[in-house]
Amino acid sequence: MTRAERIAEICAAHAALEGPLLPILHTVQAEFGCVDAEAEQVIAHELNFSRAEVHGVVSFYHDFLPEADPRPFIELCRAEACQARGVEALVAPAEAAAGDRVKLKAVYCLGLCSVGPAARVGETLHARLDASTLVKLVESA
Amino acid sequence: MTSVRISDDALALACGADAVAAAFAAAGCTVERVSSWGMHWLEPLVEIGGMGFGPATPEDVATILSGRSAKAIGRIAEHPFIARQQRLTFARAGKTRPLSPEDYTASGGWAALERARSMAPTQVVAEVTRSGLRGRGGAGFPAGIKWQTVLSAAGSRKYVVCNADEGDSGTFADRMLMEGDPFQLIEGMAIAAHAVGAAQGYIYLRSEYPHAIRKLNAAIALAEAQIAPFRIEVRVGAGAYVCGEETSLLNSIEGKRGEVRAKPPLPALEGLFGCPTVVNNVLTLAAIPHILSEGGASRYDNLGIDRSRGTMPIQLAGNIRHGGLFETAFGITLNELVYEIGGGTASGRPVKAAQVGGPLGAYIHPRQFDQPFDYEAFAQADGLIGHGGVVVFDDTANMGALARFAFQFCAAESCGKCTPCRIGSVRGVELIDRIRGSAPVADPVTALPQMHNARKSAPSRAEDLTLLEDLCETMQYGSLCALGGFTPYPVRSALKHWPEDFA
Structure with a gap:
């Protein structure tokens, strides 16, 4: 099956939903690591939208990436509560450890505001981080 | 065999609860995974026969089981942090297994739904109104009035939407409720559906909460028969903070950009897919089963x-x-x-x-x-x-930096629909940088040849502060929603109380 056929199949599987676009985009993002121009075109065709409509939605949300990033991801919370617990001091050492190999992404709130600084790797959460535990996390990613 | 209770809440997991649970299981204990008591500095909190130990690590298992642990905190229910609370919405916290229908029913679950369904919708709405419950999402709008509006609205198709897009830093009550007591939220939504005549409900949940997504989906599947013919579906957000605003949330469920809608029309009259819609926060809906229990409304109003x-x-x-x-x-x-x-x-x-x-x-x-x-x-x-x-x-916090962060966050998360928020937030960052800079700098825009009427000298600090005040006022009164409208709150309060941090 080609990629376009698979995306059309994903669209068909969500056809019964009211307002199916976001669930479709999540599935495509999870399967291909991005929602790129080709995917947008297929989705627009399947849902009878214009490509501009689909691109407008894709580009609005932070979760959908225009191209796949093969690097491991670490999401570090940098919202106020984690700032109050000193996350900003950890950013420089974490970035140094990450280099170009690991993608260190800022997120705004993981809901672990009483035990920050907090980070997420996939579905695994980490709390009470300090510089050394965060650097270790980056190195093992 | 010793029975040990450890939370499986995302926060407990982040603090290492799984490893502690595995260590107790390896030591021959029966481990029960329950919701969190909410004493986060003690997580992972271990409960054995009502006594608490925390924060526990796998190395503590032997000393805890021998009864000599220095991490003992005594009887959990009598801990001052718990004993001082009045827990209604979180009455089950720490006590039940989140996905156990037996635990939920045994602790009074579904009684309120049964009672509500024996009543006329207008009576249910009247009880909610009498309880004095106001929207817990932030705006504090009386829940009963909102429900009455949807109930009276004409339309064959109505919706109940639960706003679970808990993006605010420093908040985690929605997450704890959804992970710890998901059936209570489902029951609250089913009561709302009966009260306003809705057949379909949506829970809009942020993608940053994968554990809550999984628990809610599992709970909805288990409760399907209880709430039928009402149906609930979880919709996952995609990382946009502004989607916590109710109208942009509705757009997002519809599969559109999460842009704010102008009000009126109110969502209660023209909400999801143009139909009358109740949009309530997780905590509002989760408070409903208590209120609809026998005598619950007046008990609630007495507090x-x-x-x-x-x-x-x-x-x-x-x-x-x-x-x-x-x-x-x-x-x-x-x-x-x-x-x-x-x-x-x-x-x-x-x-x-x-x-x-x-x-x-x-x-x-x-x-x-x-x-x-x-x-x-x-x-x-x-x-x-x-x-x-x-x-x-x-006292290590710099309030000037936090005020700048408020504008920066607003600039990053603005949906772009209204000008005060979209442009004002960017201008705010620039302005605060200028105010906090050591030397006055002229705005580069004023140096452009087209701006020949603009003055060439740099504005003084006093002028910049006046401009900041103007900008805050424009954003507060001119923005479409709370994102642009409330960003001035952190900025103004920081400037008012800690002007030295803006030097």
Whole structure:
């Protein structure tokens, strides 16, 4: 099956939903690591939208990436509560450890505001981080 | 065999609860995974026969089982942090297995739905109105009036939408409720559906909460028969903070850009797919089963002060020694919350400020900590209680930097629909940089040849501060929603109380 056929199949599987676009985009993002121009075109065709409509939605949300990033991801919370617990001091050492190999992404709130600084790797959460535990996390990613 | 209870809440997992649970299982104990008590500084908290031990590590297992552990905190239910609370919405916290229908029914679950379904919709709405319950998402709009509007609205198709897009920093009560007691939220939604005549419900949940997504989906599948013919579907957000605003949330469910809609029309009249829609926060809907239980509405109304009735699950977060979930009647002061209950800062340094109500809430100076937790009292003091998050900062915090962050966050998360928010937030960052810079700098735009009427000298600090005040006023009164409208709160309060941080 080609990629376009698979995306059309994903669209068909969500056809019964009211307002199916976001669930479709999540599935495509999870399967291909991005929602790129080709995917947008297929989705627009399947849902009878214009490509501009689909691109407008894709580009609005932070979760959908225009191209796949093969690097491991670490999401570090940098919202106020984690700032109050000193996350900003950890950013420089974490970035140094990450280099170009690991993608260190800022997120705004993981809901672990009483035990920050907090980070997420996939579905695994980490709390009470300090510089050394965060650097270790980056190195093992 | 010893029975051990450990939470499987995302926060407990982040603190290493799985490893502790595995170590107890390896030591031959029966491990039961329950919801979290909400004493986060003690997570992973281990409960054996009502006695608590925490924060536990796998290495502590042997000493805990031998009864000689230094991490013993005594009887959990009698711990001052728990004993001082009035838990209604979080009555089951720490006590039940989140996905056990037996535990839920045994602790009084589904009785309120059964009672509500034996009543006429108007009676259900009347009880909600009488309880004095106001929207817990932040705006504090009376829930009963909203429900009445949807009930009276014409339309064969109506919706109940639960706003679970808990994006505010310093808040985690929605997450704890969804992970710890998902059936209560489902029951609350089913009661709302009966009250307004809706057949379909949606829970809009942020993608940053994968554990809550999984638990809710599992709970909905288990409760399908109980709530039928009402159906609930979880819709996952995609990382946009502004989608916590109710109209942009509705657009997002519809599969559109999460742009804010102008009101009117109110969502209660023209909401999801243009149909009358109840949009309530997780905590609002989760309070409903208690209110609809026999005599619950008047019990609820008897708690609280003035027009803020009932209880508020307050979240103590940031640099605080005893952080966690503290549900209590309205009227408690920040002094009690931050110092007596929270134990001051985690770092041991003096408290500098507390931000109440998320990123859009005001920074409150310790000398104002005597004001009561109440919607109107906070509004009068140019603040908001929002979703009940309290983030504490010690004296190392720079309030000028935090004010800049408020604008920066607004710029990053603005949906772009209205000008005050989209452009004002960017201008705000530039302005604060200029105010905090050591030397005055001229705006590069004014140096352009087209701007020949603009003056060439750099504005003075006083002029910049006036401009900042103007900008805040424009954003506050000119923005379509709370994102642009409330960003001035943290900025103005920081500038008012800590002008030295803007030097």
